[in-house]
Amino acid sequence: MKTILVVDDEEDIRESVKLILESRGYNVEMAENGDDCLKKILSAKPDLILLDIMMPGLPVDEVVKQITDINIAFMSVVRISEARKRGLCTQDNIVDFIQKPFDVGDLIGRVELILGE
């Protein structure tokens, strides 16, 4: 069973994403900020990280710099053009950008595509 780490400072979003992905048979772990995310990576060993790009605490570019061997998909209310402008989408392991508010079917489709199912 594949594990997905959902990182978002908003509990309702974390819970919603967890519900959706669990319904598809994934194991879902959650983190509420960058530091928390880095800690959880060690214990949960996720196959994919869904990462909000606007969170209090450790800036997201600092977070992604420390993750080199796990695929990351950004989730954000801002547009991808804005994220690019902030120089956020440069790393190779950043594989997708999910626009919030997302469509449930779309989210599932993207995750399955990344995880190769």
Next chain:
Amino acid sequence: MVWDDEGFSLKKLLFSKINRKLTFLFAIVGLVAPALALFFFYNISVSILSDSLPAEQSVMLETTAAIIITLLLAIDAGVIGFFVSRSISKPIKELYMVTKEVQKGNFNVRTNIKTGDEIEELSVAFNNTTTALAKLDTERKEIDNAKSEFLSITSHELRSPMTPMKAQLQMLEGGYFGKLTKKQKDSLKIVVRNADRLDKIIVDFLEVSRIEAARLKFAFKETNIKDLVEETVEFMNGFAKEKNVTLDLKIDKLPIIELDPDRTSQVLRNLINNAIKFSKNKSKIEIRAKHVDDHILFSVRDYGCGMNSEDQIRIFEPFYQVEDHSVRKHGGTGLGLTICRGIVESQKGKIWVESKPESGSTFYFIVPLKPVEEIEPIKVLFSPRNKIERKLKEEFKSILGPLGMGEFNELKGKNALWKEDLFKYVTSLTRQHILNEEQGKFFKNRIGIVFGNEKDVINDKNVTPTSIFEVVK
């Protein structure tokens, strides 16, 4: 300050000029010198020549003396006049020039008049006023930025709760938590529809805030317009089919130009969406794009309900929806065209509509072949545009008489109510001798004033300051 308690008096001003410098000059040159001259001239001539001169020659001598005095007086008056007018008109001219700068919105100019009289005091008062204006102007800009900032922050904040809300609703609807009864489904549908509506409003607000702050992102890249329009139309076909409307697309070969495909497609989608919304079932919508001069002209034509000329101006205002188009039936926020206008005008394009009630509307927009270097901030909320059009309408009526209304509407139809267009139009009127030169200038002046800027007219050397004063009054 003198002005505060006593007010301005021209008499006092003139007297002050004469008192200080000129009374002395006047007395010497004007009165004493000629009197002395007369005295000596007459005395000498009489004492030397008194015996030898015949009576008539002594009369001539007197006359000569009188003429010399008169001459001296005349020169004197000229000299005084020159100095008086120079010492008054020079600082006034300076004040005038600086006032013009202020009128153009440049509040950083100051006069530097050191005449030591009331004009200097006037200049000091003027400088204080400009300082105050500059302060107000800075404050206004700050408030304006704060408004845009506020709009942007709130729209982002408003958008984040939409994410979990929509996700949960979709899961409920999708049966993730069990099968729903029909009543539950119907109820949920209403909630979903309104959540979508709310989200669209928030997205539109964000877009408006971006337009106002010139933060609209454009990614210009070489684009095949034909492909772009075809893809957009393909995308909209789904909506068109629901209403049995055909989208008819004809595009000639077009040059490949640099533009932002997403933004252009966004404008097209908005226009086509409206066209579908306001068409009857089974009607046709024609979409065209062609190369005209230095721009590409896009058009979306429908055979739907159309609108009158008053509404044609107003539909580009935020939240404006034509009343009898029964908002309820069509939904929408009334921000679609506002955003289109923002996107188009930010890159120095234009958007306009030609329409007739009951026979349909054609929306046009143009995009320059060369992308703009700098995105312009466009005031789309609380835009002064409508006020400007109303004022222009009055000018047309008062200057061109009954002819004016027709002309105004025609120009408006062509979206030619912009300053440069109007100046060109007035020039064509004078060329055709419909207006004489004077009237043409007057008209341009009035137009300049409506747009709150007279720069072009001021620099026209044929227009004397007096004629501007007349116009301004």
